[in-house]
Amino acid sequence: MLREGEWPRAAATLVVVESPAKAKSIQKMLGPGYEVRASLGHVADLPERELGVDVERDFAPTYEVKKDKKPVVEALKRAAKGKRLLIATDPDREGEAIGWHVARLLGRDPKEPLRVEFHEITPRVVRQAVQNPRPIDQNLVDAQQARRVLDRLVGYNLSPLLSLEFRKRALSAGRVQSVALRLLVEREEEIEAFRPEEYWTLEGVFALGQDRTLPASLYEVEGKRLWAGQGEKEGKLHLANEAQAKALTEEVKGRSYRVVQVETRERRKSPPPPFTTSTLQQAASSRLGYTASRTMRIAQRLYEGVDLPEGTVGLITYMRTDSVRVSPEALQAAREVIQRIFGLEYLPEGPRVYRNRKEGVQDAHEAIRPTDVRRTPDSVRKYLSDEEYRLYDLIWRRFVASQMRDALYDQTVVLLKDEGEKPRFTFRASGSVLKFEGYLKAWGRGDEG
Known part of the structure; x- marks a missing residue:
């Protein structure tokens, strides 16, 4: 096992991630003993022009390499020859499924310890993670696979019926979009049925x-x-x-x-709890005027890594989460920052511990927070674009505020x-x-x- 800061003499390990930006950041952190490459998202999927799901055989899916990813897969196969493989895709079911497909296409056994998981992209966390790989979590893969099969069964079968019924092309149905459309219709019907009642106050x-x-x-x-x-x-x-x-x-x-x-x-x-994905999107919309998609694009860049004088580092934890949980180390760091910047009178007696109100919330990830709360927005401003700075400032302030005294x-x-x-x-x-x-x-x- 390598010690922190110690590298193999040659690139003996191939690390696969999703995006080129993430690959660039992790390559800098791991050094010459590792070769980091990007899969550019999903490399395999159900076939485009057929159902691809055998409903008679327990809904078994048939996968094929996506057309635009064939060169990517071939390049990964060449790079993996004679090397140890580590898969460091995002720590969620989509990332797990991407890793499962990559392992399968590269001829590796997903049950081997080749999956690397981290929730923040910082040198210490990444280096620790690559020394502690685990097998691919088949439960997460099955969850993603079930979602994808349901998407195909609903969309592939119902979309043509919609187009035929309404005599319009390119109408689509979906597991999520059809339900969301029904909710919108029901809400619109409620609005139309509403009868305003006059009242006066003095x-x-x-x-x-x-x-x-x-x-x-x-x-x-x-x-x-x-x-x-x-x-x-x-x-x-x-x-x-x-x-x-x-x-x-x-x-x-x-x-x-x-x-x-x-x-x-x-x-x-x-104070409100630290951000989840949905509350970050809401706050960025109301305070910054950002759309949900714009917010997630910026957050992705902050997560994947920014070049600072001390090296490339991810500024925030993983941005797709429903959890408000925070690690004890991050809580302690926040308390130290509050005392230093705002004063002891703003520091509660003990850390605030938040719990999700809804049952069944996925708690694999922490809340969205700075990877190092001591890294204030002003200290990194000149290394960020204006929109990156504004979103990081929002995340930093929300996390710090969540550990301060009541107003x-x-x-x-x-x-x-x-x-x-x-x-x-x-x-x-x-x-x-x-x-x-x-x-x-x-x-x-x-x-x-």
Whole structure:
């Protein structure tokens, strides 16, 4: 077994990854003892012009090398002669399936320890991974294969029927797209069936003296809550038209009001967890204006490696994940950065540990986070494009914020009633004042989410 920083004298090992950018990064990290080549994605698939699934024999698939990948496969075969093979495709079911096809086409046994897995592309992690290969996980391969067979069974059989039924060419059906289309149709039907219901609210501005005013909303009339278009309407006062609203306005006006209650209480707002794939896409859309596909392309580049003075290094962990889990080492590093950059008052007593709320979430990968949180956005800005910097900044801030203290607000509610023996009208005003930024110091107050 090689020690870290020690290389074989000749390129005795072939390492196969998906993309040329990833191959370039890993080649620099592993050195001359390894030859790193890219498969350029999937090398084999079901045939293009036939079903390729034997439904009579347990849905057995038939695979063939993709036309545009035949030169790639031949080049890999030549490169693999007389060499040890390691497969370092992405750590998910698609990557596992690519690795299984590569091993099969190169005449290697997938049960041999030839699969290398890592969730961040940094020299230390990559070098450790190549020294600890494992067999290809057949369960992951079967999962990808089942998904692909279902795609083919649905799409291959239904798409021609759609085209025939609607007398249009190039109509398609799919395992996912057809279900998504149905959800869209059902939602559109709900929107079309919705009948808006008119309602009115009353707003008042109360003089407090010394040129101060307090805006407040009518809250109750003779103990009956005013319905404001949300929640249950039963048992509440519904101002259904302008005439009713104006009539009530005349009753409300001209009366004297007094403050009957002022209640202030502290409200805590906890930080959001670190990013998953979907929450990264949502935040990049709302904060940066990036589409989901653009976000994933940029994240792919940040994951696969950036040239820095200390060498090529991936700046973020694997970007396709549903998990919010974070390694203990990364949590400790985040706490050290928070204390150094923001101060001890922003550091909670212990690390925040997040868990997925939904059952069945794949927890093989960590949340999306910087590979080294000490590598601040400003420290790497000149080595990144503008869009890479902005996305890395977003990921870094979200991860750091997830380990900071709650934001604290003073939330105040004021009730005003008309003066008299039997007050009829109650107005309500509420507001909050931020008294301690907490995690917002890093995450900002753009959407506070």
